[in-house]
Amino acid sequence: MMKRPLRAMTLTFAAVLAGCGGGGESSDDRATAYLGSPGVAGLNYRTASQSGVTGDYGEFRYYPGETVTFFVGDVVLAQDIPIKRFMTPIDFDPTWEQTIYPGTEVGGLSTHKEQEKQVLNAESNIAVNTARFLVSIDFDSDTENGIQVRDSTRATIENSVNAAGVDFTIDPANFGNLDDLPESPENLLVAELCLREVCSDLTPLETVAAASVGVNWVNTLGSNIFLREGGHIFLESEHIEANAGDTRTFTVQIRLIDISVGLADLEVKTVDELPDSDGEIPDPPRSVIAIVPDPTPESREFSFMITGESGEETEIVVNMRLEGDYRWYQKVMRVTLL
Known part of the structure; x- marks a missing residue:
């Protein structure tokens, strides 16, 4: 006898998600994607047909087949990259795809986890440095509730002379290096934000977050997305x-x-x-x-x-x-x- 206990559960779960606006395609053929989980809220995005800032859950709208650019003022974190349902800073660097997409066999089955570690630990300056930058401009410096980029933070970056010089492709050892490069554009920009917008008694960050902080945050995003998507x-x-x-x-x-x-x-x-x-x-x-x-x-x-x-x-x-x-x-x- 074949038991099929999940059929009714599946239909019920689908109905609940549909009622909650779970992120599928809408009646006008637009789809919803998410940057992070918890999301990166308040980041500028642009596709061929859509533009705005990411919502409270990191959500943004697009038409299938479009690419997306994420930016704040003159700081471009990712440009014209493919869109997937859940995204992280790993996706900001399209050069990693040949490394991570093939996967590797562990225990007789394919997995992405080893390549994901490789990208963060050795392959992608962009993934590590953009993650560090986003952590650094988070309003409350608490990544457990997501990244929150306030309107005033965006305005400060848009008006900063330091924004255009931020280069996410450089070696993470040099990016935000306060000892050797205290006047690097990213350090000056974060210090400017700290002075005007972000820092308080609760958020005493005065320089770019350490590489380990950015990597840990992206690893957490990956785990959360894996559980969330796997639950569907x-x-x-x-x-x-x-x-x-x-x-x-x-x-x-x-x-x-x-x-x-x-x-x-x-x-x-x-x-x-x-x-x-x-x-x-x-x-x-x-x-x-x-x-x-x-x-x-x-x-x-x-x-x-x-x-x-x-x-x-x-x-x-x-x-x-x-x-x-x-x-x-x-x-x-x-x-x-x-």
Whole structure:
């Protein structure tokens, strides 16, 4: 017997999200994207058709296929970059794509996490330095509630002679280096903001935030986005019970709730095919079910057949990547043979 406990839950969750304006495409074909989670609020953005400042949750509107530029006055943090549903400063540097999009295999499945660390720790000056700058202009210096760029902060930057000289491409060791480069444009600009807008007894920041602070903030964003987006991806069943000897082909749908894009990549394996803690795979692996080879991401489904005996149990690991996103998301389904 095939159990499908998630179908009703999925429909209910979709209805709740739709009622809350969960970020899908609107009736005029515009879509909503988010910078950060919690978001970066009050940052200027511009697409080919839209412009304004990001909302309280970091949201901005665009038409599919457009690129976006983020800026404050003459300080351009990212220019004409591809838009994805959730964005971070990692996306501000398009040169990292060849590094991070292929992913790497860990434990028998593809993942983005190793490449994400590499981008932040070695590859992208832009990602690290823009993150540090955004942390530095946050009104309350508390990234746990997001970044808040006030109207007055934007006005100060727009009128500053130091803004145009800020260069996010330089080595993070030199960016904001108060000891060796105290009169660098970014230091002078942040000091100016500290004097006029940002700093108070609660926010005593007088120079650009340290590289470690920016990296930690981006890592937190990545974790939050991973959990938030992963919470919109479901398998139609979490547990299937089937009779041993059943010769049917079982097909399981993948549900994307309030996500306007499809799947770009799909990997489906049983835990019996994956290496154990010592990196070893049984030879031959235990056979409880057999995954039908080469599931296509476009179909948003996978199939399997029963090969084991009564009383046996296994788990299926479904690993997937969304179109336009480098992150891999995993879902697990249990199969019990009666």
